[in-house]
Amino acid sequence: MGKDQETLNIAVLGAGRMGQELMRAMADNDELRLAAVWARKKSPALQQRMAEFSGAAAGEIEISNDLASVLDAADIAIDFSLPEATHKVLDAVLAAAKPLVIGVSGLDRAAVDEIEVVARTIPILYDRNMSLGIAVLDSLVRQAVASLGAGFEAEIHETHHKHKLDAPSGTALKLGASLAEARNQDFESVKRYEPAGLKRPLAPGEIGFEVSREGEVPGEHTVILYSESERLELKHAVSGRRVFADGALRAAQWLSNRPPGLYAMRDLLFQADT
Numbered sequence: 001m002g003k004d005q006e007t008l009n010i011a012v013l014g015a016g017r018m019g020q021e022l023m024r025a026m027a028d029n030d031e032l033r034l035a036a037v038w039a040r041k042k043s044p045a046l047q048q049r050m051a052e053f054s055g056a057a058a059g060e061i062e063i064s065n066d067l068a069s070v071l072d073a074a075d076i077a078i079d080f081s082l083p084e085a086t087h088k089v090l091d092a093v094l095a096a097a098k099p100l101v102i103g104v105s106g107l108d109r110a111a112v113d114e115i116e117v118v119a120r121t122i123p124i125l126y127d128r129n130m131s132l133g134i135a136v137l138d139s140l141v142r143q144a145v146a147s148l149g150a151g152f153e154a155e156i157h158e159t160h161h162k163h164k165l166d167a168p169s170g171t172a173l174k175l176g177a178s179l180a181e182a183r184n185q186d187f188e189s190v191k192r193y194e195p196a197g198l199k200r201p202l203a204p205g206e207i208g209f210e211v212s213r214e215g216e217v218p219g220e221h222t223v224i225l226y227s228e229s230e231r232l233e234l235k236h237a238v239s240g241r242r243v244f245a246d247g248a249l250r251a252a253q254w255l256s257n258r259p260p261g262l263y264a265m266r267d268l269l270f271q272a273d274t
């Protein structure tokens, strides 16, 4: 949104579970307008759902597999497609000079490197977890580690629904990386995860991960710091994916007035709003 505009026109890239949750969340916010949707298939059911969410006639919102024209209709894009689309999305936003919020998780190193390069030219906010609570938890973890100093072991426990394939979750790994950074450690060399559970106690400095897959749990993460005589647990739980949609929309509003650069949810919360 330009500073003088009242409505931010948003392109939703990927019309899956998260894309549709975004459309639903947008319907409750007068400052946002669903401008266009990038989808591989233009099904009548999707068109009907979009019309319900947006309050517009079904034909008024562009659903297209032509990314350039979808971006053309919007001020900013939010990508909840899948990692295989990321290169194409980055190319297109660069050509269109449109800011981009990326919520896709499971990106490999090459994709993250490409995001960093494109963010030199356009504003990009990329985060594997769009909830504000996780951004706060991440900050609390850094603060706790810095305050407690040496002599504390660290574990991260996460529970998700039984359909989730990756483990540990992207969010658990992100929290682990923050913890390691706060201790001046190389995360990859202190990370300890064994799918069947940790079979030996953690060595000093290691970060242990425990993963549970249960029912339909949308996501729980607990960071535990403990010594022989005390234990600190920092826990975050979500009750549905709406929280990620609301976070992504708040990120889009914040990002629309930023200069080029690579941002994360913690910047939205903790950077001075200049």
Ligand SMILES: NC(=O)c1ccc[n+]([C@@H]2O[C@H](COP(=O)([O-])OP(=O)(O)OC[C@H]3O[C@@H](n4cnc5c(N)ncnc54)[C@H](OP(=O)(O)O)[C@@H]3O)[C@@H](O)[C@H]2O)c1
Residues within 6 Å of the ligand: 013, 014, 015, 016, 017, 018, 019, 038, 039, 040, 041, 080, 081, 082, 083, 084, 085, 102, 103, 104, 105, 106, 127, 128, 129, 130, 131, 241, 244
């Ligand atoms: N950052 C966060 O807070 C957060 C929260 C939840 C989920 N996520 C991540 O967000 C992503 C999407 O999650 P989801 O649950 O919405 O997945 P999903 O239901 O599988 O939806 C993904 C959508 O992307 C579309 N898509 C994939 N490749 C495409 C391409 N090349 N061109 C156009 N459309 C393409 C798919 O289209 P088709 O239907 O045609 O295949 C599908 O509609 C995942 O990476 C997930 O891990 C992140």
